[in-house]
Amino acid sequence: MHDDDVPTTAEQVARMVAQQHPQWSHLPVTPVSEFGTDHCLFHVGDELVARMPRVGWAADQAASDAAWLPVLAPHLPVTVPAPVALGEPDDDYPFAWSVAPWLPGTTPTADNADPRALAADLGGFVRALHAVDATDGPRKTGTDRGSPIRGLDEYVRRAIEECGDRIDTAAVTAAWEDCVAAPDWAGDPVWIHGDLMPGNLLVRDGRLSAVIDWGALGTGDPAPDLAPAWYTIPSARRELREAVEYDDDTWRRARGWALGPALTGIPYYWDTVPAFAQRGQRTVAAVLADLDGQ
Numbered sequence: 121m122h123d124d125d126v127p128t129t130a131e132q133v134a135r136m137v138a139q140q141h142p143q144w145s146h147l148p149v150t151p152v153s154e155f156g157t158d159h160c161l162f163h164v165g166d167e168l169v170a171r172m173p174r175v176g177w178a179a180d181q182a183a184s185d186a187a188w189l190p191v192l193a194p195h196l197p198v199t200v201p202a203p204v205a206l207g208e209p210d211d212d213y214p215f216a217w218s219v220a221p222w223l224p225g226t227t228p229t230a231d232n233a234d235p236r237a238l239a240a241d242l243g244g245f246v247r248a249l250h251a252v253d254a255t256d257g258p259r260k261t262g263t264d265r266g267s268p269i270r271g272l273d274e275y276v277r278r279a280i281e282e283c284g285d286r287i288d289t290a291a292v293t294a295a296w297e298d299c300v301a302a303p304d305w306a307g308d309p310v311w312i313h314g315d316l317m318p319g320n321l322l323v324r325d326g327r328l329s330a331v332i333d334w335g336a337l338g339t340g341d342p343a344p345d346l347a348p349a350w351y352t353i354p355s356a357r358r359e360l361r362e363a364v365e366y367d368d369d370t371w372r373r374a375r376g377w378a379l380g381p382a383l384t385g386i387p388y389y390w391d392t393v394p395a396f397a398q399r400g401q402r403t404v405a406a407v408l409a410d411l412d413g414q
Contacts, residue, residue: 122157122174122175122392124175124176125174125175126173126174126175126213126214126215127174128160128162128172128174128213130149130150130151130162131149132212132213133149133162133164133170133172134148134149136207136210136213136217137149137164137170137207137219139210140207140208141205141207141219144164144165144168144219147164147165147168148163148164148165149162149163149164149170150162150163151163152169154227154319156319156320156333157175157396158173158174158175158177158178158181158335159171159172159173159174159178159181159333159335160172160174163222164219166222167221167222168204168219168220168221168222169201169219169220169221169222170207170217170218170219171217171218171219171220172213172215172217173215173216173217176215178215178335179214179215179216180216181218181334181335182203182206182207182215182216182217182218183206183216184258184334184335184337185201185202185203185218185220185334185337186202186203186206186218188257188334188337189201189202189203189334190202191252192249192252192311195248195249195251195252196245196248196249196331197241197244197245197248198241198245198328198329198330198331199223199329199330199331200330200331200332200334201220201221201223201330201332201334202220202221203218203219203220204219204220204221205218205219206218206219207219223322223329223330223332224322224324224329225322225323225324225329225330226322226323226324227318227319227321227322227323228318228321228322228323228328228352229318232323232326233323233326233327233328234326235353235355235356235359236356236359237326237327238321238323238327238328238352238353238356239353239356239357239359239360239363240359240363241327241328242316242321242328242348242352242353242360242363243359243360243362243363243364244363245328245331246316246342246345246346246363246364247363247364249310249311249312249313249345250310250311250312250342250345251310252311254308254309254310254311254339257309257311257338257339258337258338258339259309259338259339259340260309260312260338260339260340260341263275264314264336264338264340265312265314265315265336265338265340265344265377266309266312266314266336266338266339266340266341266342266343266344267340267341268304268305268341269299269300269302269341269343269373269376269377269380270300272300272376272380272384273296273300275380275384276296276379276380276383276384277293277296279383279384279386279387280292280293280296280383282386282387283383283386283387286386286390286401287383287386287401287404288408291408291411292379292383292404292408295375295379295407295408295411296376296379296380296383298372298375298411299372299373299375299376299379299380300376301372302369302370302372302373302376303369304341305340305341305342305343305370305373307342309339309340309341310339310340310341310342311337311338311339312336312337312338312339312340312341312342312344312345313331313334313336313337313344313345314335314336314337314338314344314345315333315335315336315344316331316345316347316348316352317348317351317352318351318352319333320332320333321352341370341373342366342370343366343370343371343373343374343376343377344374344377345374346360346361346364346366346370346371346374346377347374347375347377347378348360348378349361349371349374349378350375350378350379350403350406350407350410351378351382351399351402351403351406354406354410357410375407375410378403378406378407379403379404379407381400382399382400382401382403382404382407383400383404385397385399385400386400386401386404
């Protein structure tokens with residue numbers, strides 16, 4: 121997936137678990153079939169999961185999850201995977217890692233969750249997260265989600281060129297320029313998840329039950345947590361907007377936080393993970409359709 125991917129095997133994880141957390145040495149370690157962009161996952165028995173960073177930019181997530189998820193969890197209406205143990209690098213693996221509860225549930229689809237119900241649940245989660253005192257939380261800077269969106273401008277414009285005829289260049293450029301022209305967030309920083317993709321949500325009995333993968337956690341502009349209106353529940357965008365009360369400029373920046381990562385992901389994943397590139401194209405299409413309907 122990445123040029124600097126660090127491969128991890130079940131045998132390697134089993135050895136590290138046995139050495140560093142011998143209380144679980146008797147449990148089988150097996151790969152999780154689902155995968156993301158920055159971690160490889162391994163079942164440890166039936167109730168735990170080892171989260172192994174696969175790339176350097178994810179190296180700090182184990183410590184972040186351990187520090188902040190226990191603080192946030194009591195305020196949230198769904199379950200979050202606060203680590204139960206941390207692991208250290210060794211001679212064969214370079215990153216800190218974590219063991220967390222394996223949370224039941226499935227990724228939301230049109231078949232297992234009504235989009236309007238999911239919009240209401242996701243809106244409730246976002247409202248609760250943004251209401252938690254963010255005074256001491258880590259502040260987003262640079263190109264991090266939650267920082268001023270204009271920080272992405274150079275990268276997005278380069279991606280638009282690299283996408284070539286895979287997108288409508290003129291329409292996408294105009295859409296992006298509207299996003300970066302929106303005023304910066306003028307309020308106090310709020311806690312954000314930052315990556316509310318379908319794969320980071322779990323549903324049970326048709327309702328949102330857990331939010332996982334907190335690698336983008338921090339404090340800043342709330343707009344990134346509104347971006348799932350274009351890539352997670354585009355058919356219930358209005359319901360999410362009604363459930364989360366923010367002004368028009370915040371929604372313009374939110375559109376940018378959907379559009380920008382989608383555009384950069386299209387050329388990046390085109391040959392390595394085509395499904396991710398296609399997801400980016402669908403997000404771009406949803407943004408343009410939204411603008412056409414205004």
